[in-house]
Amino acid sequence: MEKLHSTAGQNGNIPITEPERQYYFMEKARQIVQKKTEEIKRPLTFCVTTFGCQMNARDSEKLVGILEQIGYIEESDEEKADFVIYNTCTVRENANQRVYGRLGQLGRIKKKNPHMLIALCGCMMQELEVVEKLKKSYRFVDLIFGTHNIYKFAELLETRMESGRMVIDIWKDTDKIVEDLPVERKYPFKSGVNIMFGCNNFCSYCIVPYVRGRERSRDPKAIIREVERLVADGVVEVMLLGQNVNSYGKTLEHPITFAQLLQEIEKIDGLERIRFMTSHPKDLSDELIRVMAESKKICRHLHLPVQSGSTRILEKMNRRYTKEGYLELVSRIKNAIPDISLTTDIIVGFPGETEEDFEETLDVVRKVRYDSAFTFIYSKRTGTPAAVMEDQVPEDVVKDRFNRLLKEVQDISAEVCAAHEGTVQTALVESINDHDNSLVTGRLSNNLLVHFPGDASMIGKFYQVRLNECRGFYYIGEQIK
Numbered sequence: 001m002e003k004l005h006s007t008a009g010q011n012g013n014i015p016i017t018e019p020e021r022q023y024y025f026m027e028k029a030r031q032i033v034q035k036k037t038e039e040i041k042r043p044l045t046f047c048v049t050t051f052g053c054q055m056n057a058r059d060s061e062k063l064v065g066i067l068e069q070i071g072y073i074e075e076s077d078e079e080k081a082d083f084v085i086y087n088t089c090t091v092r093e094n095a096n097q098r099v100y101g102r103l104g105q106l107g108r109i110k111k112k113n114p115h116m117l118i119a120l121c122g123c124m125m126q127e128l129e130v131v132e133k134l135k136k137s138y139r140f141v142d143l144i145f146g147t148h149n150i151y152k153f154a155e156l157l158e159t160r161m162e163s164g165r166m167v168i169d170i171w172k173d174t175d176k177i178v179e180d181l182p183v184e185r186k187y188p189f190k191s192g193v194n195i196m197f198g199c200n201n202f203c204s205y206c207i208v209p210y211v212r213g214r215e216r217s218r219d220p221k222a223i224i225r226e227v228e229r230l231v232a233d234g235v236v237e238v239m240l241l242g243q244n245v246n247s248y249g250k251t252l253e254h255p256i257t258f259a260q261l262l263q264e265i266e267k268i269d270g271l272e273r274i275r276f277m278t279s280h281p282k283d284l285s286d287e288l289i290r291v292m293a294e295s296k297k298i299c300r301h302l303h304l305p306v307q308s309g310s311t312r313i314l315e316k317m318n319r320r321y322t323k324e325g326y327l328e329l330v331s332r333i334k335n336a337i338p339d340i341s342l343t344t345d346i347i348v349g350f351p352g353e354t355e356e357d358f359e360e361t362l363d364v365v366r367k368v369r370y371d372s373a374f375t376f377i378y379s380k381r382t383g384t385p386a387a388v389m390e391d392q393v394p395e396d397v398v399k400d401r402f403n404r405l406l407k408e409v410q411d412i413s414a415e416v417c418a419a420h421e422g423t424v425q426t427a428l429v430e431s432i433n434d435h436d437n438s439l440v441t442g443r444l445s446n447n448l449l450v451h452f453p454g455d456a457s458m459i460g461k462f463y464q465v466r467l468n469e470c471r472g473f474y475y476i477g478e479q480i481k
């Protein structure tokens with residue numbers, strides 16, 4: 001746990017500056033939790049469930065950091081926890097349905113635990129209809145906040161504890177970035193690091209710009225300081241996070257490029273690996289390709305979402321590149337960094353997608369030969385331009401295309417993965433293998449996993465491993481002395 005500030009002895013005056021204000025509320029909430037703990041003679045527990053992307057995962061680590069500061073103890077079983085927090089995602093409709101489904105069940109559990117609190121936060125809460133529905137039909141929820149004011153979690157929780165009433169605080173947008181709040185990492189040896197928030201791209205299918213607000217880059221000094229602190233605390237690998245990292249820094253008072261930021265981070269002693277996501281193809285510069293090619297620390301992996309292979313559909317998606325432009329970019333990357341692993345996101349069934357458009361997508365998949373691809377069925381998001389486009393594709397047609405795409409993607413990625421068989425590579429051991437505790441699971445620079453004999457003492461360290469056998473999406477290997 002990183003403890004950066006202390007506000008003990010504030011004489012009851014509530015600080016107005018951040019993060020001091022939040023440390024003040026953490027202390028107040030801590031006193032309430034302590035009193036309760038003495039009353040019921042056991043610690044109060046929490047469980048944070050994260051839906052969605054790496055941004056949300058990082059936000060959840062911030063929530064956990066605050067909760068631990070307040071004196072809550074983590075409980076992995078949601079049904080036993082005194083405080084359940086859902087950090088939600090709304091990128092596709094099925095993400096929302098899962099939240100409502102699980103929430104219904106939580107309501108029943110809450111009836112049996114008088115100490116239980118429920119909080120909802122994250123992207124779904126930025127939608128007006130969602131909050132209206134919760135207010136009407138899910139009265140048992142205690143606290144609702146959004147993506148822009150997550151830093152205020154301690155203050156909102158304290159307000160809920162004092163008032164005993166449902167607390168709702170949603171901001172439409174923000175230009176604020178609050179630094180130096182506590183955060184509790186899931187892994188001691190690796191960490192996500194936000195470099196920017198929000199998105200300005202407005203791809204026509206996507207709700208993220210509406211729920212995450214306008215693009216804001218963090219000050220490079222704050223990023224470097226955070227990475228240095230993480231390294232001092234045992235981190236060897238960072239994942240730089242942003243919806244479009246390639247446009248990092250453009251709006252700063254002293255603009256700097258993403259490639260320059262990477263070069264600064266590379267200089268940090270003790271940091272071994274740098275990853276980042278996500279790259280928008282339209283903003284990926286030759287400077288970045290050169291910096292990656294020359295780097296010793298940037299991993300040999302690039303997630304480069306294509307979304308569709310049809311230029312016509314890409315235009316309707318507002319992606320601002322063509323099929324040819326994308327393929328040309330890919331060949332520049334592969335020429336400069338021959339051992340690069342490429343992964344992607346693909347949407348099937350965007351409004352107006354014809355069989356010919358879909359064939360173009362298959363063609364890109366065959367030409368690029370991705371190491372892996374996340375494939376999604378188009379989901380209509382209210383409020384986005386695509387939601388009102390004509391020619392929504394019938395469900396059975398989409399399902400058929402989706403299955404064909406999946407097969408193509410899987411066949412190719414198995415072949416691409418097998419190409420590394422027999423080579424020796426560096427793996428960072430992340431965990432004991434889930435199914436066989438005589439094995440450890442390590443991640444290679446190219447993001448593939450290898451399982452090899454080992455024990456818990458190896459977690460967080462690097463080993464040279466021979467990749468003996470490829471099993472589709474992962475390897476079985478052995479450590480080389």
Ligand code: SAH
Pocket residue numbers: 091092205206207208242243244278279280305307345346347376377378379380381
């Ligand atoms: N900023 C990232 C993506 C964030 S969302 C980028 O631009 O690459 C992650 C993925 O979800 C997207 O790449 C897209 O493939 C998918 N997605 C977003 N909106 C969607 C929708 N309405 N229906 C289906 N998939 C969607």
Ligand code: SF4
Pocket residue numbers: 199200201202203206207208209243244280
């Ligand atoms: Fe969504 Fe496009 Fe922004 Fe990615 S770049 S978050 S797909 S709007």
Ligand code: F3S
Pocket residue numbers: 051052053054055056088089090091123124208211212
């Ligand atoms: Fe979902 Fe929000 Fe991420 S909508 S994908 S959690 S930015």
